[in-house]
Amino acid sequence: MIEGFFYALILPSMKSHTANTSEHPIGLKITKAKGVFVFDERGKAYYDLIAGVGVNNLGHHLQEINEAVSAQMKLHSHVMVYGEYEQNVLIRFSQKLTSLLPPSLHKIYPVNSGTEANEAAIKLCRKATGRTQIISFKGAYHGNTLGSMSISWNETKKAPFRPLLPDVYFIELNNFENLNEITHKTAGVFLETIQGDAGVRIPEKTYLQKLKQRCEEVGALLVLDEIQCGYGRTGHFSAFESFGVVPDMLTLGKALGAGLPIGALVASQHLLKHFESKPALGHITTFGGNPVVAAAALAGLQYLTKNNIVSKVEEKGQLFQNLLSSHQAVKGFRRKGLMLAIDLKNPDVVTQCIEKCRAEGVLLFWFLSLPSSFRISPPLTITDDEIQRSCNIILSVFDQLD
Numbered sequence: 001m002i003e004g005f006f007y008a009l010i011l012p013s014m015k016s017h018t019a020n021t022s023e024h025p026i027g028l029k030i031t032k033a034k035g036v037f038v039f040d041e042r043g044k045a046y047y048d049l050i051a052g053v054g055v056n057n058l059g060h061h062l063q064e065i066n067e068a069v070s071a072q073m074k075l076h077s078h079v080m081v082y083g084e085y086e087q088n089v090l091i092r093f094s095q096k097l098t099s100l101l102p103p104s105l106h107k108i109y110p111v112n113s114g115t116e117a118n119e120a121a122i123k124l125c126r127k128a129t130g131r132t133q134i135i136s137f138k139g140a141y142h143g144n145t146l147g148s149m150s151i152s153w154n155e156t157k158k159a160p161f162r163p164l165l166p167d168v169y170f171i172e173l174n175n176f177e178n179l180n181e182i183t184h185k186t187a188g189v190f191l192e193t194i195q196g197d198a199g200v201r202i203p204e205k206t207y208l209q210k211l212k213q214r215c216e217e218v219g220a221l222l223v224l225d226e227i228q229c230g231y232g233r234t235g236h237f238s239a240f241e242s243f244g245v246v247p248d249m250l251t252l253g254k255a256l257g258a259g260l261p262i263g264a265l266v267a268s269q270h271l272l273k274h275f276e277s278k279p280a281l282g283h284i285t286t287f288g289g290n291p292v293v294a295a296a297a298l299a300g301l302q303y304l305t306k307n308n309i310v311s312k313v314e315e316k317g318q319l320f321q322n323l324l325s326s327h328q329a330v331k332g333f334r335r336k337g338l339m340l341a342i343d344l345k346n347p348d349v350v351t352q353c354i355e356k357c358r359a360e361g362v363l364l365f366w367f368l369s370l371p372s373s374f375r376i377s378p379p380l381t382i383t384d385d386e387i388q389r390s391c392n393i394i395l396s397v398f399d400q401l402d
């Protein structure tokens, strides 16, 4: 009792028993969400142009997902660590997911998050090739656990946690000469097909093709991370479709769970068999393939395909671009589908812009590694009218910036 009083005095900012991730969390008190909107405790609606950072691609609180989750809960939730039992819903989800991918990506290894999918991919690259070297890219973000952080670029975020994985090297996107750094020593090359946190950086088509060719020449495995840019975000189910390249491994997460936590490593049986023996259980994951999450993910993919959502993404992205890109506050605009980065002429007003928009009812978000820019990644289901109205708010905030 006395102890509680003491902590209440010295830690007035810790209102609850959940840890903060920074000294200045946004702190919106969310009570419900529906479609493109989230609502705070006063009932104020916000256009969610971030979608939980690329997660709620189908919008919030979709009836089909809720029904699939409760139907599965009536049957069973967790029954065993991943891989030991056959679970009908997981089989149906993996069939549906692989039906949307090229034939060589025919098996999924389900995990709990994007970062775990990349951890598993790093391990698989090493084991399948017998090599240790990983090549990644300047600007990359692959997650925040030690392995995926090791292959991410932002040194400020990494420095306090060193030493990280050895034998990791970074090359420059779209630099053809740098491809020679990929050699017979390289186990795997990791690339976000569209770099997200670097500010929506898009590879040249020929570059990605040369990258794949170089990997094949030296026997390195190409891993494309589509945790953020996959699931229809770029106007194709997989972002790599528009580059004419198929990776050896694909990592997925975020939107794949339709709002529930998920990750997946997708590859061929030829590669994934390396997790089966020497040692057996090469990637143990208790909750990977959780049946309730799988039910949501299956319902999400069914909703996405049945409603042809991906086919309308490019048009909607173009509408955002038409409405926002020519304002005088804007210096640069990068976009693929509904994955947008907007550079402001005055980098010092990015936070002001994001905070004013929030006050006016539009949620935007920063890039961790690009302070002069903000991101837009709305639900893919956003309507033209919602785009128009939310952009009107952003434009009026642009007008007021210092």
Ligand SMILES: Cc1ncc(COP(=O)(O)O)c(C=O)c1O
Pocket: 053, 113, 114, 115, 116, 118, 141, 142, 143, 144, 192, 196, 197, 225, 226, 227, 228, 229, 253, 254
């Ligand atoms: C490209 C990319 N890879 C990996 C991750 C890590 O995913 P998670 O935070 O779900 O572990 C993220 C998260 O933002 C991401 O954008």
